[in-house]
Amino acid sequence: MNKRKAKWIAIPFIIMLMGIFFINIINRDKEVSISENRTLQQMPTIKDIKQGKFISKFENYFSDQFAFREELSNFYTNVKMALGANKIKSYYVLDNNWILPTPAKIISDKDLKATADQINELSKIGKDTNKQIFYASTPHKESMLSHLYPKYTNGLDNSLNNKNKFKEYINKDIVKFIDVDKYFLNKFSKSEMENLYFKTDHHWNGIGAFEGFKNIIEEMNIVDNVSWDNYTTTLFDKGYFLGSYNKNLNKIVKVDETIPYVHLKDKPKYKYFKYNGKTEKEVNEEDVVATRRNEDEILYGGAYMFGNxxxxxxxxxxxxxxNKKIIIFRDSYQAPTSWLYADIFSEVQLVDPRYTETLGMSIDEIMRDSDADIAMFMFDNTDFKMMIDVMKEQRQKN
Known part of the structure; x- marks a missing residue:
C-alpha cells in the first residue's frame, strides 16, 4: 500500500476517533440505563484514588458512559432479531410477542435451608405475639409458562424445584404454606394460563392475581362467606403498558397490552394510611394505587402499586x-391484590422489605409491634430468596 492510499484510510479513521473522543467529553453523564434497568457508573472521585478503586471504577465509567451506548445496544438487538435470533441478552423473544427470562438457577440445599430459617425465626416472633402465620408462594411467569420456551431449554423446572425444597424446610407447626403454584398447575390448562400473565412483563396481570388470591383466601379458611361472583373486571387501555422485560430490551416488542383490574362491583370506600412505626397519616388513593395510570407509558408498579x-x-x-387485621410482607406480585385483601380484612398492613430502612425499625420489630391478627409472607416462587435475603440483611443491621 503506497503512502497516499494509507493517508486516505488513516485520516478519516483518526477524525472519527477524535470526534468520538470529544463527544464523550462534552456529553452529560447518564445516571441510569433504561435498557439494562440499572444505575450507571459515575466519574470516580478522589476518595476512590485513596481507596485504590480509581482504575477499576474508571474502566466501568468509560464503558457505561460511552457515547451512543444505548443506541448501539438497540441497533445490535434489532440486528439479532432481523437475523431470526430468539435469545436476546438474557431473554427469549418468542411467537405472539411473548418475552420470557432465562430460567432460574438451582439454589443449594444449604442456602434454601438458611432462607427458610429466616422465615421460621420471623414466624416464631409472630406466633409469640398471637398471630396466625401464612406463607403464600405465588406462581412466577417463568415456571407457569414453560411450554412457551424453545424445545430443549435447560432449567425449566428449577424455580419449582427450588420452591419445593424451600417448602420442606418451613416449620409446618408454625407456618401454613399456601402453594399457589401447585394450584395453578392443577387448575388451568396451558392456554388458560397464558391469560393470567402479561406478555412483556415478569408479573401476572390483575386476572391472574385474582385467581391466585381466591386460592389463598380459601386455603386460609378465615372466612366462608365470600361470593366471588360479586367481582368484576375493568380493562384499562388508555396508556401503553411497558413491560419490564420489554423495557430492558429497548421496547423491541410492539404490542399494546390491556391492564386488567379485578374488584368488587360495588367498590368500597377504602381508607389509606402511611405508617412510620409511631404515627400514621391518611393519604389519598391516587397517591398509592395506580399512580402512573394516566401516563403515556405505564409500568406494572405504576398500573397497580409501587413497592415504595x-x-x-x-x-x-x-x-x-x-374484623381481623393482616400484615403482609410482600413483593411486587402482591400489588394487584391490595383491594382484594381489603375486601376481606378490616385492615391490611403492607410491608415491602426493600423500603423499610427509613422507618428506623427492624423487620423483627415490625412483626412484633404490629397489632395484626394474621401475618403473611407473600413472595413469588422465583425471587423469594432475594426478598428474604433483603429481610435477613435488614435484620442483621439492626
Missing part, C-alpha cells in the same frame, strides 16, 4: 367481611 408505597401502608375497610 409499602414501607408500611395500611388500608382500612369498614365493610370488610371480617
Amino acid at each position: 408505597a409499602c414501607s408500611i401502608l395500611k388500608i382500612r375497610n369498614e365493610n370488610a367481611l371480617c
Whole structure:
C-alpha cells in the first residue's frame, strides 16, 4: 500500500476517533440505563484514588458512559432479531410477542435451608405475639409458562424445584404454606394460563392475581362467606403498558397490552394510611394505587402499586367481611391484590422489605409491634430468596 492510499484510510479513521473522543467529553453523564434497568457508573472521585478503586471504577465509567451506548445496544438487538435470533441478552423473544427470562438457577440445599430459617425465626416472633402465620408462594411467569420456551431449554423446572425444597424446610407447626403454584398447575390448562400473565412483563396481570388470591383466601379458611361472583373486571387501555422485560430490551416488542383490574362491583370506600412505626397519616388513593395510570407509558408498579408505597401502608375497610387485621410482607406480585385483601380484612398492613430502612425499625420489630391478627409472607416462587435475603440483611443491621 503506497503512502497516499494509507493517508486516505488513516485520516478519516483518526477524525472519527477524535470526534468520538470529544463527544464523550462534552456529553452529560447518564445516571441510569433504561435498557439494562440499572444505575450507571459515575466519574470516580478522589476518595476512590485513596481507596485504590480509581482504575477499576474508571474502566466501568468509560464503558457505561460511552457515547451512543444505548443506541448501539438497540441497533445490535434489532440486528439479532432481523437475523431470526430468539435469545436476546438474557431473554427469549418468542411467537405472539411473548418475552420470557432465562430460567432460574438451582439454589443449594444449604442456602434454601438458611432462607427458610429466616422465615421460621420471623414466624416464631409472630406466633409469640398471637398471630396466625401464612406463607403464600405465588406462581412466577417463568415456571407457569414453560411450554412457551424453545424445545430443549435447560432449567425449566428449577424455580419449582427450588420452591419445593424451600417448602420442606418451613416449620409446618408454625407456618401454613399456601402453594399457589401447585394450584395453578392443577387448575388451568396451558392456554388458560397464558391469560393470567402479561406478555412483556415478569408479573401476572390483575386476572391472574385474582385467581391466585381466591386460592389463598380459601386455603386460609378465615372466612366462608365470600361470593366471588360479586367481582368484576375493568380493562384499562388508555396508556401503553411497558413491560419490564420489554423495557430492558429497548421496547423491541410492539404490542399494546390491556391492564386488567379485578374488584368488587360495588367498590368500597377504602381508607389509606402511611405508617412510620409511631404515627400514621391518611393519604389519598391516587397517591398509592395506580399512580402512573394516566401516563403515556405505564409500568406494572405504576398500573397497580409501587413497592415504595409499602414501607408500611395500611388500608382500612369498614365493610370488610371480617374484623381481623393482616400484615403482609410482600413483593411486587402482591400489588394487584391490595383491594382484594381489603375486601376481606378490616385492615391490611403492607410491608415491602426493600423500603423499610427509613422507618428506623427492624423487620423483627415490625412483626412484633404490629397489632395484626394474621401475618403473611407473600413472595413469588422465583425471587423469594432475594426478598428474604433483603429481610435477613435488614435484620442483621439492626
